Structures are given as structure tokens and as C-alpha cells.
Amino acid sequence: xxxxxxxxxxxxxxxxxxxxxxxxxxxxxxxxxxxxxxxxxxxxxxxxxxxxxxxxxxxxxxxxxxxxxxxxxxxxxxxxxxxxxxxxxxxxxxxxxxxxxxxxxxxxxxxxxxxxxxxxxxxxxxxxxxxxxxxxxxxxxxxxxxxxxxxxxxxxxxxxxxxxxxxxxxxxxxxxxxxxxxxxxxxxxx
Amino acid sequence: xxxxxxxxxxxxxxxxxxxxxxxxxxxxxxxxxxxxxxxxxxxxxxxxxxxxxxxxxxxxxxxxxxxxxxxxxxxxxxxxxxxxxxxxxxxxxxxxxxxxxxxxxxxxxxxxxxxxxxxxxxxxxxxxxxxxxxxxxxxxxxxxxxxxxxxxxxxxxxxxxxxxxxxxxxxxxxxxxxxxxxxxxxx
Numbered sequence: 001x002x003x004x005x006x007x008x009x010x011x012x013x014x015x016x017x018x019x020x021x022x023x024x025x026x027x028x029x030x031x032x033x034x035x036x037x038x039x040x041x042x043x044x045x046x047x048x049x050x051x052x053x054x055x056x057x058x059x060x061x062x063x064x065x066x067x068x069x070x071x072x073x074x075x076x077x078x079x080x081x082x083x084x085x086x087x088x089x090x091x092x093x094x095x096x097x098x099x100x101x102x103x104x105x106x107x108x109x110x111x112x113x114x115x116x117x118x119x120x121x122x123x124x125x126x127x128x129x130x131x132x133x134x135x136x137x138x139x140x141x142x143x144x145x146x147x148x149x150x151x152x153x154x155x156x157x158x159x160x161x162x163x164x165x166x167x168x169x170x171x172x173x174x175x176x177x178x179x180x181x182x183x184x185x186x187x188x189x190x
Numbered sequence: 191x192x193x194x195x196x197x198x199x200x201x202x203x204x205x206x207x208x209x210x211x212x213x214x215x216x217x218x219x220x221x222x223x224x225x226x227x228x229x230x231x232x233x234x235x236x237x238x239x240x241x242x243x244x245x246x247x248x249x250x251x252x253x254x255x256x257x258x259x260x261x262x263x264x265x266x267x268x269x270x271x272x273x274x275x276x277x278x279x280x281x282x283x284x285x286x287x288x289x290x291x292x293x294x295x296x297x298x299x300x301x302x303x304x305x306x307x308x309x310x311x312x313x314x315x316x317x318x319x320x321x322x323x324x325x326x327x328x329x330x331x332x333x334x335x336x337x338x339x340x341x342x343x344x345x346x347x348x349x350x351x352x353x354x355x356x357x358x359x360x361x362x363x364x365x366x367x368x369x370x371x372x373x374x375x376x377x
Contacts, residue, residue, distance in 0.1 A: 019245060019246060020245055021245060022245050022246075023243075023244070023245050023360060051288065054288075055281060055284050055285050055288055056281065057209075057210065057301075058284060058294070058297050058298075058301055059208075059277060059280045059281040059284055060204065060205055060206060060207055060208050060276055060277065060280060061204045061205075061207060061249065061273070061274065061276055061277030061280070061281070062207075062210070062214070062247030062248075062249050062250060062273075062274075062277065063210035063211070063247070064246070064247050065247065065250070065274050065277050066277050066281045069277065069278055069281050069282065070281060070282075070285055073282060073285070081278070081282070085274060085278070089246075089250050089270060089274065091245055091246055092244065092245060092246025092247065092250045092251050092254065093246075093250065093254050093266065093270060095244050095245070095246070095251075096240070096244065096246075096250075096251045096254035096255045096258070096266075097254055097258055097263070097266060099240055099244070099255070100254065100255045100258035100259055100266075101258065103236070103255075103259075107236070110375070111371065111375065114370070114371040114372075114374035114375045115367040115368070115370070115371035116236055116239065116367065116371075117323075117341075117370060117371070117374055118340075118344065118366050118367045118368070118369060118370015118371040118372075118373070118374060119239045119363050119364075119366050119367035119370065119371075120235050120239065120319070120322070120323045120341070120370075121323050121340075121341040121342075121344035121345045121348065121366055121370055122239075122344065122345075122348050122362050122363040122364075122365070122366025122367065122370070123235065123238055123239050123242060123319065123363055123366075124316060124319055124320045124323050124345050125344075125345050125347075125348035125349040125352055125362060125366070126242065126348075126352065126359045126362055126363065127212065127215075127238075127312065127315070127316035127319065128316055128320075128345075128349055129349060129352040129353065130211070130212055130312065131309060131312055131313045131316060132353065134305075134308070134309045134312070135309045135313070138305065138306050138309060146302070146305065146306040147306070149303065149306040149307060149310075150306035150307070150309055150310050151310070152310075153306065153307045153310035153311065154310035154313060154314060157216075157310060157311060157314050158310075158313075158314040158317065164206075164216060164217060164220045164311065165202065165206055167307060167311070168206050168208070168304065168307060168311075169206075171303045171304055171306075171307040172208075172300045172303050172304055173300075173303075174303050175299045175300050175301070175302045175303015175304060176296045176299040176300045176303065177299070178299060178302075178303070179295055179296065179298060179299025179300075179302060179303075180295065180296065180299065182299075183295055190299065190302040190303065
């Protein structure tokens with residue numbers, strides 16, 4: 001794609017609006033990106049978008065940022081990646097900066113504090129809904145190792161208070177080693 | 191100095207949060223509440239509430255919010271930069287590896303190992319917020335008098351509705367604030 005200011009601006013505008021109107025984050029962004037960059041602009045093939053989604057999902061960090069980096073890079077190189085990152089992080093950055101400025105003033109208001117307290121129970125329900133859905137999928141695989149990892153990680157973190165980063169590094173290494181062994185031995189532990 | 195601390199904390203959050211969505215939440219809680227005490231658990235819960243209702247990833251929202259609270263605009267900037275820097279490097283390296291090998295057995299294995307871990311970590315973070323919602327900042331006790339029955343009823347009701355119908359989280363949180371807020375002001 002030609003590196004002219006019109007294309008940079010279109011990339012910035014697209015990522016900015018995608019980010020500004022994607023609530024809940026994560027996986028929602030991929031179908032919206034596909035609609036924009038594959039169906040509307042024809043800048044990417046559907047196959048490429050699927051690869052981008054797979055790589056974005058495999059990397060640490062926010063899915064929306066990861067996917068934007070890859071789209072920007074693929075379309076306009078390093079400068080494209082930077083423009084796409086800027087477009088993606090500006091909306092949450094602006095919104096949260098504004099909220100943050102008013103937060104201290106609002107928090108002590110009796111009405112606001114009662115509403116926030118009511119919202120807390122709702123947020124808990126949303127978190128537990130996510131946990132039940134994700135945990136249910138793992139139990140349904142009927143593989144003993146992922147279930148053991150889930151129960152073990154919970155005990156080690158919540159009860160024993162082991163450093164969270166050690167747990168993540170340990171489980172990532174375990175997953176890598178077991179999958180290599182599985183491929184070698186033709187088994188499916190994980 | 192505080193800039194460096196913010197940058198380093200959010201760099202770790204960006205580097206170790208796999209799995210999108212709420213996966214970053216336990217790491218943010220660990221850094222921001224447990225290790226540095228930049229926010230109380232109640233403030234952190236407000237942050238998660240705000241994040242769920244505004245667009246954008248939790249990590250970016252948190253970096254901006256915490257950065258602004260602790261060190262103003264500059265703090266927000268370094269925190270956000272820290273949280274996206276690992277992504278930039280890793281995502282482009284992976285894209286390069288993928289174009290060379292097409293199939294990445296090791297990466298798939300790492301993700302398979304992390305999927306159950308992330309569920310356990312989100313559950314842990316959720317439990318600490320639940321204890322705060324039910325018993326307040328004093329923490330868990332067997333004493334029924336200190337239990338917040340409005341919060342228990344709201345939680346049970348919303349969880350039931352969320353499991354039964356595919357509700358939008360924003361609607362749940364807003365309505366919970368409306369109903370719960372009215373109850374708290376009345377009783």
C-alpha cells in the first residue's frame with residue numbers, strides 16, 4: 001500500500017473509531033476489524049485477518065493493541081504500526097484521563113458512592129460469569145492436566161500467596177514442555 | 191523515580207497478561223494494590239467497574255487511571271507506554287516466526303498451559319472483590335451481622351440472570367448501580 005498521508009490518516013481514523021466503540025475489549029475487536037479492513041476497504045485478505053487474530057491472541061498484552069500493531073505493520077510498515085497503536089490507545093487514554101480527574105471529587109458524594117457500591121456486586125457477577133464459562137470449557141475437555149493446573153494455580157495463588165509471575169512462568173513452561181512431549185509421543189495431555 | 195516504578199510495573203503487566211479480556215485484571219491487582227498500594231481494593235474495584243463500562247482494554251484503562259492518580263499526565267503516559275511495549279516487541283517477533291514456520295507448537299503449548307492458569311487467577315481476583323462487596327474492607331467473618339445482604343442479593347440475582355440469558359455486562363453493571371444505589375440510600 002502506498003505510504004501517503006491519506007492512507008495514514010485513514011488507518012488512524014479506522015483504529016481510533018474501532019477502539020472508541022469497542023466495549024468489553026478482547027475478542028470483540030477482531031470481527032469489527034475484519035468488517036473494516038477486509039470487507040469495507042479490501043486492504044487485507046480474510047485469511048490474513050485470521051492469522052492476525054491468531055498471533056494477537058498468542059501474544060501477551062491487550063488483544064486490541066496486538067491486532068492493531070499487526071494490521072498497521074502489514075499495511076504501512078513500522079510507521080503504520082505506530083499510527084495504529086496511537087489510534088487504538090488514544091480513546092481509552094482520553095476517556096480515563098478525564099474520569100480520573102473527576103474521580104476524587106465524585107467518589108465522596110453520597111449518591112455516587114451508593115451507586116458505585118451497587119455496581120460492585122454487578123461487576124462481581126460479571127467476573128464470576130466469565131470464570132464459570134472459561135472454567136466450564138476446561139472441565140469439559142475432560143483432560144486431567146488442564147484441570148489439575150486450574151485447581152493447583154488457584155490454591156497456590158489464592159491460598160498460599162505465591163508470586164503471580166512465578167505461577168505464570170511455571171505454567172507456560174509446563175504447557176510448552178508437555179505439548180512438545182505430546183507431539184513426539186502422539187498423545188494429547190493438554 | 192515514581193515514573194520508573196510505574197513504567198516497570200505496567201511493563202510486567204503487559205508482559206505477563208495472556209489471554210485477553212480480564213486476563214490482565216489479577217496482574218494489575220497484584221502490582222497496583224498488593225505490591226505498591228497505589229490504589230485500595232475498593233478504588234481498584236471502581237477502576238474495574240469503570241473499565242467494563244468504557245471502551246478500550248482493561249490494561250490501557252488501568253495504566254491511564256493509576257498513572258494519572260499517582261503522577262499526573264506524565265504518569266499516565268509512562269504507564270501506558272510500559273503496558274504496550276512488550277506487546278509491540280513480542281507480537282512482531284511472533285508474526286515473523288509465524289511467517290517462517292506457519293505452525294508454532296511451542297506457542298500453542300504455552301497458551302494451553304496458561305488457559306487454566308488464567309481462569310484460576312481471575313477467580314482469585316474476583317473472590318477478593320467479592321469479599322470486599324459482601325463484608326466491606328474489614329474482610330471475611332462468620333458473623334452474619336457484618337454481611338451486606340443487599341450486595342449478596344444483587345450478586346446472586348445478576349449471576350443467575352447472566353447464566354440464564356446472554357446479558358450485556360454494561361447493562362448489568364448500570365442496572366446494578368441503579369437498583370443497588372437506591373437500596374443503599376433508602377436503607
